[in-house]
Amino acid sequence: MRNSFNTASFSEVVHEIREDASEGLFRYVGRARHSPLRGLSAEVGPAMFGRVKSARRFTYALRDPFTPVTTSDTDEPTPIDLALTGIGSCSLMTLVGGGSAKGIVFDAVSVDLTCDHADKAPVTLDFAIDAEIRDERIDELIQRVRQRSPNYATLVAAVPVHWAWEPSTAPTRRGEPADPTRSRRSPARPGTRHLRWLSGPQSESFAHPFSAAATALRVDNPKQLTGVDWGPNPQEYLMMGYAAEVAAHLGAHSRSRLGHEAIWEVTARCTEDVSGLLRADPAAVVHLQDVGCRVSMSSPAASHARSIGDIEELVDEAVSTSAIGRLISEPQIVDMAARRPASSPSAR
Amino acid sequence: MDRTAIGFGEGHTPGAEWFDELRRRRIKGPISTQNRSLSRSLAPETLAVHAGTYEDPITGAVGTPIFQTSTFLLDQASYDAFADGALRDVPIYSRYGNPSQWSVQEKIAALEGAESAVATSSGMAAIAATVYALTNCGSHIVSAYDVYGGTYNLLREDMPSAGRDVTFVDPLDLDAIRAAVRPETQLLLFESLTNPMLKAPDIRGLARIAEEAGALLVIDNTFLTPINVRPLDLGADIVVHSATKYLGGHSDLTAGVATGRRKFVDRIWAQVLRFGGTLDPLVCFLLERGIKTLALRIRVQNENAVALAGYLASSPYVEAVHHPALGGKGHEALRPEDYRGFGGMVGFEVAGGDERALRFMSHLTLPYVATSLGGVESLVSMPANTSHSSLTRRQMSTIGINPGLIRFSVGIENVGDLVEDVQTALKTACEVEDR
Incomplete structure (x- = not known):
């Protein structure tokens, strides 16, 4: 437990937003890079919380979903692991945070997520809630997650996703929002995660089924917003996952489609109006907005590349076939449930 | 409130159903009901004498008493402050806060036109706490190559291992400063008048660059004091001082201060707590008395x-x-x-x-x-x-x-x-x- 010298809680944020709505606009950046030599990696970019910047350094070596798994790298997360961590931790934070605002004391909360990518297969979130509250209150909390969790709301809404390609010698090309009818089956493997809440906005995300020996992805808010910079926040995980999946696709198909290897860099961005989560403005949009990614390529062999059109076609394909992109842009069927852990005291 | 829910439940009142019904909000200060809280529009000569003065209800003392104590009796207000994570506004322990600190802090905040201030054990304690509190590991800072030696040493020798990159520039060259800004630039740290060449950077210009970059502008106003210039009025976000110098004014104390919006000063205060650079009550008294003649x-x-x-x-x-x-x-x-x-x-x-x-x-x-x-x-x-x-x-x-x-x-x-x-x-x- 931390030593409670917090001087900024969501309470102050709510009142600040009511005085100046622009303070409620949070902007996030997730960056990913695919290099023929160094493989796939992701990092967060500087975030803006209203007018305050938070520039933290979190970098992850990722397992490339397009590369066969070897025994040595199975502990590294994949892009879908990052994305599910973002969705699960946002739901967890909404449930615990909102419940705490109602005065509920939680002993432990965890959530298991699955995402199969198969057509019509639901995304599932199964919460285990250890708190001395009646079952009706648990149902209320689950309902609030459905209504107020920004990443959950993004999952079930149709959120436009834009992309832009930045060739080094030509003007930036902008893509239209991804067209769901053009989507193909994602090559990404199914994702499963187990997340457990620790304290305040902090949680840990593990491969599922849970093993205490597994490396955890740490989730936290920045110190500018109630956290202590222990890890990226939920929206940053989602953006990193999205950027990484697009970068992985580009890396996997670069040689076959363009005739040469390349270093691909993808920057995914989104805006969250936190007034939606906090209900500071009842009319505020809850889901993420202005979601998009910007792609750039560098290669010693770039001069031998095929036409710009070939590159744009590859980028368009990478964006439109991204399973994580589809989680954002297409409304998903989500099964959400809650149970008490076996050790929990009976409801009162 | 359950402290594991830190950040979520502060400001909870019975019947609250969601975040929007939490009641805690930032207030100026900290000050007690005994501290004189005066309009910032009064002349600095008046604020220097009267702002923050502790009016003792028992003795009627005209001068601010020295609260030479390390700790205070615990009562319900103390327990509520612990529970709500709001320890800055209640006298509990002098490292967290002491009426002697509040008095001088309010006086300096009033003079600089700020909501809040935190007094520290030296100017470098104020600068170090400010830099750490307002930046993250992974950020970038822009400062002057001829900034005060203590500040330069902090930026040059401690920031790299703390994950903050620093670029040093000519404080008069706004183009160079703008060019030094990166996406991760979080702080611009300059002096209102430099040491020892007495260069006077364009504070308004620096504030514009900071705003464009989404960064915060910190101005060390030691050499000019709020009597000569108020950087917050010109667009700065935080003002720091070595109060050892003009604010104290008698070469008989070592102190510092950081002042600005409470949103930022609260974070600096929390950093001061962790670094341990609290200002002793006797020195608070000397500083507050010294400032009365500042103008x-x-x-x-x-x-x-x-x-x-x-x-x-x-x-x-x-x-x-x-x-x-x-x-x-x-x-x-x-x-x-x-x-x-x-x-x-x-x-x-x-x-x-x-x-x-x-x-x-x-x-x-x-x-x-x-x-x-x-x-x-x-x-x-x-x-x-x-x-x-x-x-x-x-x-x-x-x-x-x-x-x-x-x-x-x-x-x-x-x-x-x-x-x-x-x-x-x-x-x-x-x-x-x-x-």
């Missing part, structure tokens, strides 16, 4: 410095004089309308270099040869063998520290006496001993 002292020091600079500019024994009132290099961007004066510092180069400068100082009979500045007594020193002695000649030349440079902190003595003493010392050092 008077600064007015005299402004005038004395201009008079001394004028004399030095006409002296055949002086190569160059650095003072904003004289204009010239380093002061092109200065907007006179933003300043009420330029403080008591004068820089000048004794013709003949360091040896003559040393001789000159040894012949002075009124000023003390000592480091520090801002006291009622005049102090002189040479940057080349004190504050900037770790620099090479070439580095010194780059920032304008030429041979023979003297830093003169003008006190409140009679300026005629000071000028006469300087005149005699220069003549003795440059003529008599050269024979």
